[in-house]
Amino acid sequence: MRILIANPNTTEAVTRRLVETAAPAVAAGTELVGATAPRGVPYIASRAEAQIGGAVLLEMLCERIGTFDAAVVAAFGDPGLGGARELLDVPVVGLAEAAMASALMLGRRFAVVTFAVALEAWYAETIEAYALATRSAGVFCADRPFTDLEGVREEMADHLVALAGRAVAAGADTVILGGAPLAGLAARVHDRIPVPAVDPVVAAVKQAEALVALGVRKPVAGTFRRPPPKRSTGLADALARRIGENAP
């Protein structure tokens, strides 16, 4: 099985880190392939950037149709996930969604701990969009600037552990270390956090494997069937083709 890790951010180093973090967790026979957004921002942190990044993600996926058995939307916040699920015939999961689904089986309430205040609104709206606010203990954001995106994981490690402690005091049974640049952090600090710590990309590849193992079909009814074909103007070729074609 081949899982595409599609990063709607433009930072290739983060894509590599996501693949490296997830690799040890996959089953024998699962191959991970990374892809990085050809345009957009280094890391998505606002509604505007998610709107743009999600549209780019759809192009990335459509260009690669037929080369993967499942896909991961590799930005916490899952930009473009709903549209991707409509357009593709294979399972697609998001980092945020997969981490939360896993966290539901580890405790009553989960907290999302992340590295920048700017992410708070987007993450909180993601939780609400999935109708999981009742299961959430909140989004806990580092309150200080970081030096560079690739180093934020190491630079912030102690601070994020402290934030996780605050999240637990506020009622969290589980801590999700959200934000693609934090991939790999959970394994490094999980003995310093008193509750289960979830690494979203690990959760996502395992959830993708699970959906493939379930053998689920592409819906031909319901809200995630392929939308009716539609002509378009000025869109990227692969995306336009996919939008324009009839479901088989």
Place this chain on the structure above:
Amino acid sequence: MRILIANPNTTEAVTRRLVETAAPAVAAGTELVGATAPRGVPYIASRAEAQIGGAVLLEMLCERIGTFDAAVVAAFGDPGLGGARELLDVPVVGLAEAAMASALMLGRRFAVVTFAVALEAWYAETIEAYALATRSAGVFCADRPFTDLEGVREEMADHLVALAGRAVAAGADTVILGGAPLAGLAARVHDRIPVPAVDPVVAAVKQAEALVALGVRKPVAGTFRRPPPKRSTGLADALARRIGENAP
């Protein structure tokens, strides 16, 4: 006051109809200007199309910054609205949002009545995204195909009136005739619907006027302040410039 009616669909005839429908409702001194998406689909009807259309909308708005006092996202479902509100310094409202806000003052529950089943999921998720499901009596969709987008308003009028009746029987105190191509229908059929019928584009321009009259400022705190400036790659010029610049 100049209000930009920004249509994230590519159908210019719909943009014209929106402006014509709203024109008689505005106050003396309000000018309406239409804009139509330069790329995308003729009418957005799925999550994927909304993802794309919302990104195009951000470009359209950024290209016109400085030429309007308020903007209307002129597709029911409001693609890109959150991001637009972050990026712009003037009020932005969506057709769906404005219609629902108005409907809240006309009764306990509103229904959305529209012309295609394909729109159901997107509209329902929009209502949920605004946390207004408790105030909704549901989305009621025509169950038959239509001939062409520009004529759907006339072709479907009788059927939509019948659907509105069903919505009222299901508990609706108000009916929103959702979908940009239906602009102007409410005025034509409101005496055949036993409860208030809301035309979203009329609601939207009036809500835009109201926000301007309130004299509200651009937030410099909270989740709709301008996001921190960020470099980007490959985005449309005006959009890249706006994302990259410091808030004044």
Place this chain on the structure above:
Amino acid sequence: MRILIANPNTTEAVTRRLVETAAPAVAAGTELVGATAPRGVPYIASRAEAQIGGAVLLEMLCERIGTFDAAVVAAFGDPGLGGARELLDVPVVGLAEAAMASALMLGRRFAVVTFAVALEAWYAETIEAYALATRSAGVFCADRPFTDLEGVREEMADHLVALAGRAVAAGADTVILGGAPLAGLAARVHDRIPVPAVDPVVAAVKQAEALVALGVRKPVAGTFRRPPPKRSTGLADALARRIGENAP
């Protein structure tokens, strides 16, 4: 268009202030007329007082039927609003309702900031009654006594600005300055509050204008149609007449 600003409190100075605050915001052709409760309390601040004031409001409105095109229930908390909407054939909006509807288009969560602790329960229940608690960041009340009702706006200004700051820190994207005696404060302090500040009476007249512009009809079905006629005993003449008559 003539809008009646019906104050269910007995303080005429507040009625005058409401009219003066709203006047600059209305469209050309809109006329504002104030009315003050002939009996009741100087300002409503409890459930009991709202129960009484709302009943008086119904009398005030019925006595003036035919002289206005829309009405504003001019106490934040909207006493009697539901009943007024049943009995009248023209749109009726409440200060609280209109301010919240406007705030929905300015951010994710709004806070209500007000001048007396005694108001907290009533305001909080109003938000819940409109099913908008998910969109609320709370009610923030001044924790100190004020000297006199007419001067509370000036006396409390600094304190309310500070409270607004606390509301923003608690997650508010928008601040509603609630309580009729605060009318006009938003314009004076909005540059000291880092998010949009909503003046309820301005919101209310603009929402009333919007509903008239929408051309909505009096419902003859749904829960806000005129209740069946009923004989009564001992009620004020105009109210008894309205309750007793058939809808046209």
Place this chain on the structure above:
Amino acid sequence: MRILIANPNTTEAVTRRLVETAAPAVAAGTELVGATAPRGVPYIASRAEAQIGGAVLLEMLCERIGTFDAAVVAAFGDPGLGGARELLDVPVVGLAEAAMASALMLGRRFAVVTFAVALEAWYAETIEAYALATRSAGVFCADRPFTDLEGVREEMADHLVALAGRAVAAGADTVILGGAPLAGLAARVHDRIPVPAVDPVVAAVKQAEALVALGVRKPVAGTFRRPPPKRSTGLADALARRIGENAP
């Protein structure tokens, strides 16, 4: 212990029926006293009528302060209950509230079955106001006119039993026969309804007894403490006196 059954409707026959229905259910030593609204409508069935009736109820209670140990607001929908609870020093319960509280202990979801469509909106809003919608299977209303209020209980009995059956099919574990004129019906038909049938006035007097037995105090904090004293104009003497006096 003396319990006042305060009927905010003007129909004395209903007051008598309420007392007669509840009498066999009270404990030794409990005395029931009825009171009927001196003005208002024969039976409250709309928001407007509830607004008025609730204000009259406050007068009725204040005029009788000191003569009862607990009070029942004897119209399903509980007009004026919140205000009464603020103003009085003894427990006050409503027919709707007490019936629902009892129903919570008889099953997962309760339905309200009643005799007139006109009551639907008010009853549904009452359930929502108590935040019990999740526990409700809906309000089921007779869809036909009745001849006279005093005979509706007998005239509608068969139809209401059939409605109760529909409510059970829709998921109700318990049926509340709502509406003061139906007092006494539950005992007559409970063997024809396959789930527990709750008579609101019986529930209410038992809940009043329970609150007295609990020995609960008048709050001096929280939202049901006595509101601060306030001068008023033109209100009924006893009510004005109560609103104007300091809590002891």
Place this chain on the structure above:
Amino acid sequence: MRILIANPNTTEAVTRRLVETAAPAVAAGTELVGATAPRGVPYIASRAEAQIGGAVLLEMLCERIGTFDAAVVAAFGDPGLGGARELLDVPVVGLAEAAMASALMLGRRFAVVTFAVALEAWYAETIEAYALATRSAGVFCADRPFTDLEGVREEMADHLVALAGRAVAAGADTVILGGAPLAGLAARVHDRIPVPAVDPVVAAVKQAEALVALGVRKPVAGTFRRPPPKRSTGLADALARRIGENAP
């Protein structure tokens, strides 16, 4: 009327205290009988212990069928309540459920104040299971160890009063002193708590009386009818018999 107070904990002293606390509150003619779990833990404080204790409770009740007119599940958290309500033909109420139902009639939000942090999760989930979280101001737990279960009521009294004060500051209109070992405390401290204090076992016996007075029948439809008879293996005799027999 005979009410069985069935304690799913193994501590007989607590059973005695429950009976003694409730005795003065019951009506003439009501007899209270205690029963203590023959196996299990001294006091239930976790989900695991509630799972076990609830199963023992079902045995206790089935062994006594025919000897009582109503039963009280006498551990706050109500282990086994749903199953008991299915299996028995007479009303069954839980301490938590009854206390909350009573509290609903005393204010907007109730708080549960209790003697051990270990109880927090179970109590919070109980509130959620009853869909009453909107009416709750939270669970407030003593943050210090206690010497012995029978003395915790006296030892903790001052601390619990202080916690109650904090609960009121956090928005509670009513305080429930939860946990069977605290039976009788409310009466001793209610003048030191500024809002009504509810003693769960008093609430429970009064609610049991109320349900008997309502004359409600055993459902033969809905989700609390007797489950279809089923053969079983290895269960306690009385329980196996009850599960195996047809409803009459």
Place this chain on the structure above:
Amino acid sequence: MRILIANPNTTEAVTRRLVETAAPAVAAGTELVGATAPRGVPYIASRAEAQIGGAVLLEMLCERIGTFDAAVVAAFGDPGLGGARELLDVPVVGLAEAAMASALMLGRRFAVVTFAVALEAWYAETIEAYALATRSAGVFCADRPFTDLEGVREEMADHLVALAGRAVAAGADTVILGGAPLAGLAARVHDRIPVPAVDPVVAAVKQAEALVALGVRKPVAGTFRRPPPKRSTGLADALARRIGENAP
């Protein structure tokens, strides 16, 4: 990795079927071991039976501590799951919980389709207990009796497919075939259901694998840490020992 499939029902044939259904889906290196309840009922279908079965499950798990890396509570409805998660140091997942978590990634709303009306209440309460009602389109139950438990899967196949169709019409994006005796059905009928069909035991083993792959620790804080040790009376040896011992 060894996963224990612990069936709280007494039917060994169902345990075998669960293992056989899940076996093809697990990763290389995962071993499945079944265990069947030594006492209880053939299949749990009511709250009472779940209360008992959940207590037996805790015994089953405690007797096998140290022999598995993760456990599955193998009855849809997940009896005893919360307690098991407290007591064990390894991940525990329930059939219902795992199926729903997977379904969250396949669409907006899921439906549970099952073979007996008796299961409806228990399943519906399970969905509510996980706070996932917003994501549910309902529980759809076969309305006819079945001949024997082991054959119900084949006997009911056509009827359940039809029910799934009804669920989709009612808004389900995904169908969960709930009830342990239906294990293996999804694979046989998934091409006759127009949306993804989830087999709970497949979901459960994959979720168990995912949690092990995540490397999550046993919490030492939050609500799923081991409860404080407690002496007990009369419980099964292994369970008593586990409850009585200190967490390491």
